[in-house]
Amino acid sequence: QVQLVESGGGLVQAGGSLRLSCAASGHTFSSYGMGWFRQAPGKARQFVAGISRSGGSTSYVDSVKGRFTISRDNAKNTVYLQMNSLKPEDTAVYYCAAELKGTGRGLNGIDYWGKGTLVTVSE
Numbered sequence: 624q625v626q627l628v629e630s631g632g633g634l635v636q637a638g639g640s641l642r643l644s645c646a647a648s649g650h651t652f653s654s655y656g657m658g659w660f661r662q663a664p665g666k667a668r669q670f671v672a673g674i675s676r677s678g679g680s681t682s683y684v685d686s687v688k689g690r691f692t693i694s695r696d697n698a699k700n701t702v703y704l705q706m707n708s709l710k711p712e713d714t715a716v717y718y719c720a721a722e723l724k725g726t727g728r729g730l731n732g733i734d735y736w737g738k739g740t741l742v743t744v745s746e
Contacts, residue, residue, distance in 0.1 A: 625649045625735045629687075632740030633734045635709055639744070643704040645719030645737055653677075655734070656704040657695055658727030661715035661742075668718065670706060673727030682728060687713075709744045716741050 631643040641740055643659065656671040672693035673682045681693050690709075694701040702719060719737035 625651070625655070625721050627721060627735055627737035629717065629719045629740040631739045632717060632742045634743045634745065636745050637709060637711055639709050640705070640707045641705065641709065641742060643717055643719075643740060643742075645702045645704075647702070647721065648701045648703075652700040655721040655723055656725035656727035657700075658720040658722065658729060658733070659691075659693060660718045660720055661713075662718070662739075663712075663715040666715075670728055671717070673722075673729075674702065675726050676724070677698045680726065682726065682739070706742070709742075711746055714742060714744050716721045718743045 627730045629645050658741040659671040660668050661671050662668040674693045674695050678695045690707050692705040715738040720733045721735040723734045725731045
């Protein structure tokens with residue numbers, strides 16, 4: 624069993640930055656590809672960024688490329704999402720996800736989800 628706890632959300636003005644963190648319990652963190660997903664009001668949950676088990680490979684949805692950076696620290700059982708140049712359309716609840724032996728994109732199915740952290744970007 625893996626528990627994921629997100630933090631770092633909040634209210635920020637357009638153009639600002641936030642750093643999300645996701646702390647994972649358990650001793651098998653490095654066995655999981657990790658991802659960030661988001662869900663805006665009235666919309667489906669979408670993939671935002673993913674990182675491989677070693678951290679050597681990352682992927683992003685086109686709308687955040689060049690603005691967001693995903694990283695992980697396997698010694699701290701933590702994955703991060705650095706978000707720069709935020710836009711109002713980035714407003715959503717952001718979820719951390721763990722995919723066993725995957726890339727964090729969820730192609731093999733997400734095994735564990737966090738409860739989410741709200742990011743609100745004002746004009």
